[in-house]
Amino acid sequence: MAKTVTNTETARMAELLSGYARAVDARRLRTLQGAALVVVLILVAAWSAEVRPITLFNKIGALTNYLGGTLKLDSGQHVWEDPVEWFWGLGKWLRLLGETLIMAYVGTLTGALIAFILCFTACSNLVRDHRVVFVMRRLLEFGRTVPDLVFALIFVYTFGLGPIPGVMAIAIHTTGALGKLFSEVVENIDMKPVEGITASGGSWVQAIRFAVLPQVQSNFLSYALLRFEINVRGAAVMGFVGAGGIGDELIVSIRKFYNSDVSAILVLIIATVMLIDYLTELARHRLIGAQVRT
């Protein structure tokens, strides 16, 4: 009696074990297939992007040399031994950094305002006409898919060199990016207040003002602040194509091998970006805090 029980148990156990082994094998096979696909993709991409590991291996010393070289003054001293000489152009650079920040601010605010006006027409829950929603979404997609530097290149041609094309490029890109985020926020709202306003005879604009806006305003502000942070980085390289800000000074010093200037300007840019990151994060935490309290 006892023996038969043990036998069936062993048989059952063997069955379970082989089932488990089969399941594991199937999973391993799928993982292997995926890995093989990735390897093939890597090889194709590496061939297309002319990856040369040997050159990299041979020239990696050049990177450390170059980075080390940016930390040496013309006199051969290390930069930290003579900070006054290192930051010789501080006044000019700070003015350009200020211009960069103003570009980012004006561009972000303009873009955010346009996005704010357009986003309500790109939500399927507020606009009945699907064609309007479709067209608005494609328009916003265009604005955010074409990189801001491409807009800047075209605007430099039409508006001339200087910060104006940079600001306009930032504004258009911001409109596209924020418009999408804003309309996604609006599509996730609670529709009951909107129905309430509409039922009591309110117009579309009134419904947005009194039913939608109170639900979305802190999210909107938080996204706009995040975008400002991104745009500060973007504005810092606008000068590469002649569209104002500190980028112009940086690309000239990289191209002409003014090595200590490169490191000085980079230090200033990184410090500014970190400061802006810190400040916007502070502001966003306060916003979220305020939202939780009410």
Add this chain to the structure above:
Amino acid sequence: MSGTGLQNTFLAQREEINQRHATILRPVWRGLIGPVLVVTTMIILFCLGLWELGFSFEKIINGGDQLWVILGVMLPPNPETWSRALLYINAMVETVGIAFLGTLGAAILAFPFGFLAAKNVMPNWLVHVVSRRLFDTMRGVDILIWALIWINVVGLGPFAGVMAMMCADFGAFAKLFSEAIETADRRPVEGVIAAGGSELMAVRYGILPQVLPVILSQMLYYFESNTRSATIIGIVGAGGIGLHLSEMIRTVEWQQVSFIIVLMLIVVSAIDWLSTKLRLAVIGQRAH
């Protein structure tokens, strides 16, 4: 009758009610002082900014006119010859290749550093703080600046773009990975340790299964946005479609410019679609 009674009770207790609910019953304009001040400052800053940057109606209208003319010339998009079209398509493949290799390379490099910067894996606060600052610094340098630096090292071409993308994304990935690891559930780790597993096993069987889907989905998201950035690094000579685009703008071949832009739009939305599909497959429909 009861209406007037209620009114009388209210009038009698008015002072007391006002005191009890002071924040609710205060005049509306009081709550508006702060926002109005902020908005006014923002508008003044905006106007000062416009003035400082040299905006003027004349410039905007003149430039706008010219922009309108160019938009007219751009249509229809036309690469002129088949060999040019092929050249652009080839450059677009190169662009996607740069984005793919850059994203993958950055993620592989950042993976171990993510653990290094996670508080729950690395209790040494000095390592944690120093690695976080390092990531922030690398993230603060724009990809175009990295591209310029790498061009000095490995020469012009797409390889410099791949290396630049790796450097720029390394910081972002390491930060995101360490955050994913920090928010992982502690209980599986405790389970592995309680069953006699080593610390390494705890990471492998306790943390990795939790963070791997998050990491994969972030990689896919970055692949999509990197395709967008890979289209511009060619402007400084680091490979991809950007080189042709800036060249065509400089030589005012507007129909070719619009062809390249349309090509970019198509490829980027295809990648967008693909990465969203894969991302949903990785993290599951529900978690979206």
